[in-house]
Amino acid sequence: MEFPSARRIRRSPPPPPPADAAGSGGGPDGGDRISALPEDMLLQILGRLGCARAAARTSVLARRWRGLWARLPGLTFRDVPAGVVREALACVARPSRPRSPSSPPLRGVSVLDIRLARSALREAAKHDDAQAKSLLLAVAAKRISPKELVFFPPRSYVVKPGRRVEIAMPRFLRTTSIELDAHLLRIKLADAELPALERLSLSGNIVDLAAFLNRCPRLRVLRVTYREVEPSLLEAALVALEVPVELGLIVSLLGIEFGHAHGNYDVEDAQFASILHAAARLSPRELVFINNFRRCLSADLPCFRNATSIAMTLRFVCFTRLMSADRFSALERLSLVGCTVLDLATIVNRCPCLRVLMVKAHRSAHDFTMRSVSLQALELGVHETECKGIKIATPIFEQLKLSVHASSDLSVSVSAPMLEKVSWRYIYTKSALVFDLWFLQKMEVDTTEDYKYKDGEVINEGKDACPQPLRVHVLSLHIIAHNIGSELNFAREMEKLLVTNFIVLELHLNAKRHAIAAFVLYFLSMHQIRTTTQSLKIVLPRWSEMSKCLKKCPCNGPKNWRSQTISLIHLEEVEINNFRGGDHEMDFVTLMFSWAPNLKRMTIRLMSGMKPNDIGGYAMSIYNICLVYPSVNFCVYLSSGELVPCSSKQYDCARVVIGHN
Incomplete structure (x- = not known):
């Protein structure tokens, strides 16, 4: 699709409505009453489309609609190639001062949401990362500087050997909120300048985040996901974030992901435990930890006092005990997949606000005992070992999903008077x-x-x-x-x-x-x-072939x-x-x-x-x-x-x- 050229944009006055027109459509003489609406109302109509490409297509309706989409306060591009987005942004005018005291100022884009499409051909997909990098720099070069910026490069299925592609964070002077999900790309923050930034969400291969935060005096909320960061660099990056957190920075989300396309990292028990404790000291509101380590690890589980949601998918990790007697006082959702928790009952007892629990246990877990006055939903799976017993007691339980491998002597005791939805998989x-x-x-x-x-x-x-x-x-x-x-x-x-x-x-x-x-x-x-x-x-x-049985x-x-x-x-x-x-x-x-x-x-x-x-x-x-x-x-x-x-x-x-x- 081709976007209309910026030269066609005219600020001509709307045509007068026909005098005898009635109703919501055109009048008897065929007048276009919708095009006669004020510009603000037309912009509201285009904004409801939710897509900049669809809004641009309205330019074929009438002269009044030509280029009108380029003045939308919010532009959204979903699954659009980088070249098409670049062409569209060339038509968008950046904010400027009014030419005269009587004329209104030209408003700029307040929200820019770009989620690029992945190339269909594998050969073309190799250039997706470079095009995404170039497009983000072009947005800054146009001085669009939206108040809210969302940028998602395409998630390519091509595994590229060698050095990672770096995507640099450019300079945005007016932007107060940024969400950048670079998947496995390396995010470079060294030269970024964001004096108005208040909320930041980053996902990718990040190592220099702490130094960048020193240049963001207004930043209050941080959501960060470290993907494929070498363990020693990750540990240093987490430790460096402790000072901004002590000064008032809120870590809304802390994500740690290992084991995607660029190789598996091997760590020792001590280093894994150190990463866990460094993450706990940041007091994240939400924690996501995913690993694909190649060896069994044992560690104590630290307490995340301010976390409302914890999701851990950890292969071959055994949590031997809780590090302290502190409570997970704010925790409402807990998901443990692949790992083994030898004392799950104690963890549940120390979560007074826990509402949703999902446990897919590793092979060393045999018995599950849970007592909670707050738990409402439970998903329990035991597939790599033989489950021996399940004991659950909770007064406000509503949903239960069990999937276990067990023999016929499995002991089951569930006390849940308010149970409404059940899913039970009992594999002998x-x-x-x-x-x-x-x-x-x-x-x-x-x-x-x-x-x-x-x-x-x-x-x-x-x-x-x-x-x-x-x-x-x-x-x-x-x-x-x-x-x-x-x-x-x-x-x-x-x-x-x-x-x-x-x-x-x-x-x-x-x-x-x-x-x-x-x-x-x-x-x-x-x-x-x-x-x-x-x-x-x-x-x-x-x-299809069925032979007869013996008499x-x-x-x-x-x-x-x-x-x-x-x-x-x-x-x-x-x-x-x-x-x-x-x-x-x-x-x-x-x-x-x-x-x-x-x-x-x-x-x-x-x-x-x-x-x-x-x-x-x-x-x-x-x-x-x-x-x-x-x-x-x-x-x-x-x-x-x-x-x-x-x-x-x-x-x-x-x-x-x-x-x-």
């Missing part, structure tokens, strides 16, 4: 026997929001849909036909779950050529299942399962995916209608790889079963999602089309 380290040859691999519980359920009943979509989504509990079980594993008391496993009213039940059955009908009958007969389930979804494996295979028993009766009075929806059409599955579909008298919808999705000549026959057999139950909405789909028609003529057409494909 050893397959646990449920019935005959069926073993439980994973059990999941999710609380989702659904518009289809109202007062415990499934309702139609459209005008009858619930205006506010209701929380629905979904129980999902991943079960495999196996011959090795330990016995499992499934009823006891269900007692570990924090909710019991499962409206939706999902069975993922890795049948391995075994029949599933007898097992599903056994499972649906359980009191906890048949008394609450309203929607049943069965997902079978996708492989004495346990999957065929009990022999009288076809004559058994269960009452699923709440079940209203059934969905079967990867349906194969065998005798057991056909009998199961038939019996579902007698077991669920209130069934309203059944959906069957055929297995992929089915022979085209078999699809019509299976579909006809299924539809014939449904003819006896006209109140049920019944649909058969191909694996591709196409609906298989129900008339005999359409069957023939479907065979032809599918066979042709």
Whole structure:
């Protein structure tokens, strides 16, 4: 896109509105009433577009709009190439004094927000950094000097060997707020002059920040993220910031990130601990620490007294204990990923204001005990070790997300009377026997929001849909036909779950050529299942070749399962995916209608790889079963999602089309 030339800008008076015009559009004579508005109102219209490129395109509407965008008080460029931004800024006039006492002064840009686009071609992307560097210098050379400047160079996917590209902070005399995210580029601050600067946000490879702050007498708030700074230089940079902090500088955000594209740094325990303590002495309001170190580290965790948010993603780091008995008195959000905290309960007890806690523990953590009067949301993940026990007690708990690897003897105790949303991932380290040859691999519980359920009943979509989504509990079980594993008391496993009213039940059955009908009958007969389930979804494996089981295979028993009766009075929806059409599955579909008298919808999705000549026959057999139950909405789909028609003529057409494909 080409921006209009600065020579076309004219400050001509607006044309008079037509006398007989009415309404918000043009009058009967075709007059343009919007263009007749005062300039301030037109600038407000352009400002609402939120994009300088879109505002510039209005120049084609009428003479009045030409170049008007260049006088906007705020210019925003999102995902725009550097060359286009440079061309646009050439049209922007810098502030000047009025030519006469009666004429108003020419206002400059107060907000300049530039977030450059990354080049699509890898060859061109190598020059993105140089173009970004040149553009920032061009902004200063034009003397635009906005009060607020946001500048994001493109985040290139090209890893450049050798010396880093340096992006220099130029001279801005009027600017009071700067946000510069240079990603992995080196930020050079030695020659910068910003006498009016009050708020500064920098992200990149920075080493000379403390010396620069001495030339910013009005700076009060600092947000800084050090990326890929060599550990010894980082430690020195943090120590140098202590003097400005003692003089009143507020560190709103302190970020430390290692391990991106330019190599991994190796540190010793003492140096890592020294960096942590230097960061604590700066009293940041928010701390983000990310590392990718290549060796295991141990350290004491210092206290960040003023921090309201701490997020640490630290590989192979073990926090042995708290450095002091001080409290994290302001901490509201805590995230610990990858690292190990041997005394997490003590940390939680010393955070009286903690509301949100996320812990994804390393392999040496086994038991978790948490008691808090302020905690509202918890996300706990234990994947690299076997979790032994979970004990949680909090009176105002609202959200819980657990994901653990554990055996069937996991001890769970949760006291949370106000719990509303639950997400539970229980992955068994050893397959646990449920019935005959069926073993439980994973059990999941999710609380989702659904518009289809109202007062415990499934309702139609459209005008009858619930205006506010209701929380629905979904129980999902991943079960495999196996011959090795330990016995499992499934009823006891269900007692570990924090909710019991499962409206939706999902069975993922890795049948391995075994029949599933007898097992599903056994499972649906359980009191906890048949008394609450309203929607049943069965997902079978996708492989196409299915050999018959042995005559004495346990999957065929009990022999009288076809004559058994269960009452699923709440079940209203059934969905079967990867349906194969065998005798057991056909009998199961038939019996579902007698077991669920209130069934309203059944959906069957055929297995992929089915022979085209078999699809019509299976579909006809299924539809014939449904003819006896006209109140049920019944649909058969191909694996591709196409609906298989129900008339005999359409069957023939479907065979032809599918066979042709």
